[in-house]
Amino acid sequence: MLFAEMALPGVWLITPERRADVRGFFARTWCEREFAAVGIHARWVQSSISFNKTRGTLRGMHYQRPPHAEAKLIRCTMGRILDVVVDLRADSPAFKRHVAVELSAMNREMIYVPHGVAHGFQTLEDDTEVCYLMSEFYAPGSEAGVRWNDPAFGIAWPEPDPILSERDRQYPDFDG
Numbered sequence: 128m129l130f131a132e133m134a135l136p137g138v139w140l141i142t143p144e145r146r147a148d149v150r151g152f153f154a155r156t157w158c159e160r161e162f163a164a165v166g167i168h169a170r171w172v173q174s175s176i177s178f179n180k181t182r183g184t185l186r187g188m189h190y191q192r193p194p195h196a197e198a199k200l201i202r203c204t205m206g207r208i209l210d211v212v213v214d215l216r217a218d219s220p221a222f223k224r225h226v227a228v229e230l231s232a233m234n235r236e237m238i239y240v241p242h243g244v245a246h247g248f249q250t251l252e253d254d255t256e257v258c259y260l261m262s263e264f265y266a267p268g269s270e271a272g273v274r275w276n277d278p279a280f281g282i283a284w285p286e287p288d289p290i291l292s293e294r295d296r297q298y299p300d301f302d303g
Contacts, residue, residue, distance in 0.1 A: 128155060130165045133228070135214045135221045137241035139165065140228055141200075156202065156237065157260075167239055169198055171260040176204070179250045179257070185289035187247010188213055188273045188280075188298070195266035196242040199259050203230040206255025208248040213273065213280050216243040217303060225280050230257075245273050249284050272298040 129142040143154035155161075162169060177186060188211070191197045201210060213225040229251070230236055240246045248257060275291070276282070277300045 139239040141237040183286035188245035195269035197263035199240040202237040207231040207251040
């Protein structure tokens, strides 16, 4: 795997290295040793998928508060998304900054999202599926989020009028 640290500390773009032959290819998407070599020490306890029927669907910006803060490993397994991560760590040099990357079934890239950041995505195609690995169990009392279009973050979403859940629509502006 190829690891490229993004502009937010601890956020990594990971590209599987393909071993190709006449049948197609094989690629590893998780190896504890390779992740540890770049400082990622994750223990995955849950895996989920998100299927999104319509282009422009936006899910985010979500995170879990301590003591259930979670790291995530995200991959788009069908279609394409713009994946966005916002740094909410007050002690981070990148506090309130964000990074965005296109993940797709074709590029097979993944993004590692550490504790203390909010995560969301917008679909760029109909029938898009996203797979998540999480380091903590889902804890309803710890779920939190910030508004997808909070001016404090300045995220340029590709579809300005997204399809949103009522919960995501109601998140407040960041107060930090």
